Amino acid sequence: MALQDFLRLFWFRPPERPTGPPPRWRAPSRVHVGMRVHLRMAIASPHTTWIPAGAAGVVVGGDPRRRRVSVELDAPRTVVTVPWAWIEEDREAAPAAPPSTPPTG
Secondary structure, three states: OOHHHHHHHHOOOOOOOOOOOOOOOOOOOOOOOOOEEEEOOOEOOOOOOOEOOOOEEEEEEEEOOOOEEEEEEOOOOOEEEEEHHHEEEOOOOOOOOOOOOOOOO
16 A cells, blocks of 8 residues: 555545536525525524524525525514524414404494
């Protein structure tokens, strides 16, 4: 066994570079502005408000290249920016306003 073969067992080699053009980046279609989502995990730290898992809100923006999304939460009323992996589409309907009743009398 040559020294180079021995070194390859323990050190990483640089990846092979493709000869073609780089793949074109596309924004995923599963997250869009105005979509109702809920958080999959809680957000907590000593210097921020604790936000429980399952908090629902609406997507208001984000950064597709960094795969981050900004969500305006219903309660607590705040905007948080989290990775896309931390949110899921809210399958439940948004709480609707009670129907108005016609005046009697």
